[in-house]
Amino acid sequence: xxxxxxxxxxxxxxxxxxxxxxxxxxxxxxxxxxxxxxxxxxxxxxxxxxxxxxxxxxxxxxxxxxxxx
Numbered sequence: 001x002x003x004x005x006x007x008x009x010x011x012x013x014x015x016x017x018x019x020x021x022x023x024x025x026x027x028x029x030x031x032x033x034x035x036x037x038x039x040x041x042x043x044x045x046x047x048x049x050x051x052x053x054x055x056x057x058x059x060x061x062x063x064x065x066x067x068x069x
Contacts, residue, residue: 018061018064021060021064022057022060025056025057025060026053026057029053029056030053033049033052037049037053041053
């Protein structure tokens with residue numbers, strides 16, 4: 001029972017840390033590539049930039065998963 005609770009708490013801690021890292025990376029990479037990237041993705045529907053950021057975040061997720069294990 002306690003092992004399951006420990007795993008659940010660990011999952012929430014790692015997911016919260018990942019969300020913070022993704023938000024920081026989003027701001028850094030977004031400012032580097034294009035100053036108005038959020039506007040381009042949301043309002044203009046630029047799928048190219050959205051795909052680039054999706055690939056970046058998948059790469060970060062894979063790296064973080066390998067570090068955690």
